Amino acid sequence: MVSPRAVVVGPPGSGKSTVGPLLAAALGVAFRDSDDDIVARAGRSIADIFADDGEPAFRALEEEAVATALAEHDGVLSLGGGAPLTPGTRARLAEHTVVFLNVGLAAGVQRTGLSSARPLLAGVNPRATFKKLLDERVPVYREVATVEVVTDERTPAEIVADLAARLAPAEAKE
Numbered sequence: 001m002v003s004p005r006a007v008v009v010g011p012p013g014s015g016k017s018t019v020g021p022l023l024a025a026a027l028g029v030a031f032r033d034s035d036d037d038i039v040a041r042a043g044r045s046i047a048d049i050f051a052d053d054g055e056p057a058f059r060a061l062e063e064e065a066v067a068t069a070l071a072e073h074d075g076v077l078s079l080g081g082g083a084p085l086t087p088g089t090r091a092r093l094a095e096h097t098v099v100f101l102n103v104g105l106a107a108g109v110q111r112t113g114l115s116s117a118r119p120l121l122a123g124v125n126p127r128a129t130f131k132k133l134l135d136e137r138v139p140v141y142r143e144v145a146t147v148e149v150v151t152d153e154r155t156p157a158e159i160v161a162d163l164a165a166r167l168a169p170a171e172a173k174e
């Protein structure tokens with residue numbers, strides 16, 4: 001049975017889709033993103049799935065996509081920002097090496113501010129929405145994570161170098 005070398009979780013804008021491929025390259029493994037799998041399977045954007053079918057329908061598609069990727073993929077797997085909120089996904093993650101990319105409020109708002117592709121942050125006050133999201137989710141990310149890394153004021157390359165060293169097998173560090 002295969003298992004991802006690392007599963008990457010964290011809030012929107014934490015860098016899952018940016019750091020994930022770089023981490024995969026540093027480890028010499030393939031990269032996969034559960035959001036991309038959902039879009040490919042549904043043939044629609046995530047914003048369209050939320051708008052047409054609602055968040056519960058999206059979360060059901062997401063749980064299935066994540067379960068499939070966890071069973072098939074042996075590289076780095078980045079999850080959608082809300083994936084660990086689903087209890088079945090949390091239970092599956094207990095078996096895996098899970099990296100939590102943490103980002104604070106200011107950097108998170110700045111990094112997500114220019115994109116309209118995130119339906120959960122599309123309201124009138126993205127800062128308040130992002131703060132609520134962090135308050136609710138940080139404990140959930142910490143529950144599933146085996147490694148946590150702060151991403152504020154660090155480049156993706158610096159984060160990857162830190163992670164690659166921390167994820168190296170014990171014998172490779174000696």
Ligand SMILES: Nc1ncnc2c1ncn2[C@@H]1O[C@H](COP(=O)(O)OP(=O)(O)OP(=O)(O)O)[C@@H](O)[C@H]1O
Nearest residue numbers: 011012013014015016017018081111151154155156
């Ligand atoms: N360490 C970093 N420093 C500066 N900018 C960053 C960093 N990591 C990511 N970014 C930028 O922040 C934006 C969001 O990053 P990314 O799309 O990788 O986040 P994500 O965690 O995949 O978000 P989502 O959950 O919405 O998919 C991008 O424009 C990216 O270039």
Ligand SMILES: O=C(O)C1=C[C@@H](O)[C@@H](O)[C@H](O)C1
Nearest residue numbers: 012035046080081082118119
């Ligand atoms: O944080 C979230 O709940 C989400 C993050 C994105 O990766 C997408 O999975 C979707 O926009 C929902």
Ligand SMILES: [Mg+2]
Nearest residue numbers: 016017018035
């Ligand atoms: Mg992403």
